[in-house]
Amino acid sequence: MGTAGLETQPSATTYDLEDLVANAWAGRIRVPHFQRDFRWVTQDVLRLFDSIVKGYPIGSLLLWVRDSPSDTLTLGRLKIDAPAAADTLWVVDGQQRITSLANALHPEGHQHAPFSVYYDLAARQFVPQPKLREPQHIPLPVLFDLEKLIDWFAGEGRSAAEHFKEAQRVAKVLRQFKVPAYLVRQNDEKILTDIFDRMNNYGKRLSRAEVFSALFAGPEEGARERLSLSLIADHVADRTGFGTIDDDTVLSAILARRGPDPARDIRREFELAGRRTALEFPDEDRDTAYRLGEEALVRAVEFLQKEAGVPHLALLAYRAPLVVLTRFFAHFPHPEPNSLRLLRRLYWRLAVSGPAVFKGSFTQVGRVLSARIKQGDERASVGGLMDAMADARPTVPNADRFKTNEATAKIVLSAWWSLQPRSLATGKPFDAQDLTALLADQTTAATVAYRIFPRGLSPRQHLLAANRLFLPTEDDPVNELAGAIARRPVGVDEAQWALVLASHNIDPAMVRALDRGDHAEFLSRRQEVIAGQLRAFLERMAEWDYEDTPSLDSLDLDEVDELAE
Incomplete structure (x- = not known):
């Protein structure tokens, strides 16, 4: 010193x-x-x-x-x-x-x-x-x-x-x-x-992102025209409606794109001398890395929204998969359909397993999975990612504890989103714009997951997923949900109302329980239905019973024929 x-x-x-x-x-x-x-x-x-x-x-x-x-x-x-x-x-x-x-x-x-x-x-x-x-x-x-x-x-x-x-x-x-x-x-x-x-x-x-930003800030002149981690987060939010990703995750995503270890030392990121491992884009300067990192991050977010059924950051179970996906889409911006299916399985298997399958933290998850992505070989990369999850076992999270800042609630909300939840006031389904408008840059869905019975329940009942409704709206009667569920609104016919109730895992027997004032029966029956819908959703998304092998069109059949001869 x-x-x-x-x-x-x-x-x-x-x-x-x-x-x-x-x-x-x-x-x-x-x-x-x-x-x-x-x-x-x-x-x-x-x-x-x-x-x-x-x-x-x-x-x-x-x-x-x-x-x-x-x-x-x-x-x-x-x-x-x-x-x-x-x-x-x-x-x-x-x-x-x-x-x-x-x-x-x-x-x-x-x-x-x-x-x-x-x-x-x-x-x-x-x-x-x-x-x-x-x-x-x-x-x-x-x-x-x-x-x-x-x-x-x-x-x-x-x-x-x-x-x-x-x-x-x-x-x-x-x-x-x-x-x-x-x-x-x-x-x-x-x-x-x-x-x-x-x-x-x-x-x-x-934070790590703040240190990185200070180290590679560049000269004062022209600073406002250069990308920053926060500006990248804002751009991704504006382009996708996914919400504002925190700067540390943006930094990890940018680092993962440039090399297999997103947790590496950042102090020599743009220096060639003195590095332990070679970077995959060695000639890039900071601004190029930021610009291309943003593009890869947008593709990763769009995959989560369109393929994996995660419409907003508030429903993302963990941040580590987003970092890994950014690295994948940086190297393979237009993957094969089968790769997309396997990546969807990867996300949901990781969402329900958490870091336990890697016997470590999510820093370790990011490192292990990022290292499986090999530059220039899409199929080997996807295969390596799936092999890394080989020890994951089919499981369904317990919806008895619903807290919007925890992974289980985020998984449950994603399952509910797949039902295309409808308004209790108009009968119309909500769309991604409704969700984005209300959640904005929030990291939990607390403001759109309303309690049906705010008071009068036991502590256990209070935490049940069955006591929540997913309503990304400012128009629905969120202060009197029990009454709204029990009464079909004027202008919504019976067939449409049946679709509304089904989109919230509610059936006629539950409505009758509400009419009787039997809150315990309503919650018990709805909790069973929610558990079944969650199990079906995860079976469809994680595809536990499918072989994680390349599709038929990815095989070199000429080579197979030669071996047979």
Whole structure:
């Protein structure tokens, strides 16, 4: 470890929050490209403003003072035309806080989550954007601007005039809140990234993807035009409707495409010298690897959606198969139909077996399976993948414990999706767009798997899959599901209603049990039907009783004939 460091000690200062935000809006505060992407959610932003009003410390900033050219910046949701300056402040530590403050207090940034924060003057607390605005709900950009605040109470907020003094108090605290900062003057960018790495490795460590992004960030110039792991995740979500894959999985997928071990050391990924194993795409630079990695990841996702029956990330049992599939589709973008069938078996056998068949973690699963994929030989690769699952045995997960963050529930939901669940209000089947619209970038299906009986059950009954309905809708009567199941809606005929009930594993006997108020009978009968449907679904998808051999058209029959002679 060398002794070279900062040429001068950091200087300490404080900013009034009003001045800090004004600097950000003017483009005098910038975020270097080696920073991690913005990751705060609404509750984090609310907690920040609550701490400020309560006078709690929110931590100091570390700002890098340097010359900067004119540029068009992106800060959260804000687009800023920044002039050239000799003393621009680049954020080494404090990006989440500065981005949240600058956006939540700006009229444009405030329009977007997670920055749509209001102050409830009556309850004296910060709240996310209310579904129904009341007079006491004042937007932060109005509260922060004295002139707008006075105009607001003279107009829209006239009926909340009794809370004017509270508004004045909070506005004054916001504008005058002191934010401590250290200013570093240093021209060597490597020292700044070293400081960033050390600061973020004390306490909560950087993720592997964050370290990789910082190591291979490239120069500041042109950074916004280059792909990043987060941008790849956004592109895949936009192109497929699958949801937003986490950066670590995106990184593993990109690494798997380039070599058989997605868990390898990342620090020399784009260096040829000093490697233990050769890469399969040795001449690629970072940008090419990212671009082609995105394409392979999209093909893997589309396979899951179209062939394996997994419509959304929230229904993906484990992430490791996605990494392995990315490697396969990178090498074989247009596989044979028989390969697709075998890959479908592979996914579902792995989904129900978990990592136990490999006697290790899913890191080991990714390594073992990725190593079976051989560049240039599709059939050998598929055969190797199936051979690796030879010890997997037919099994059906127990649907007695349904928790949407666990693999069993995700498998059950995929089985239900294969039934094309229908709306209890219209009788029409839901489609993938309905699912994507409601799940967005969520990683569990909690918001579309509603409890039929929210209360009044034993702990065991409460956890049954039979107590859930898969409804990706905002229109169905989700707050009174038991009644909705028992009553056919106007405009839906009996034949169509029978299809609706069957699409949710419900039969007439269960409806009669509901009519009698016999919840236990309903759950017992439906749990049996769910178990049977799940077993049939897995038999169809995993094809346990089929030989995992090449199809007839993949055999070299001329060679067979020669051997027979």
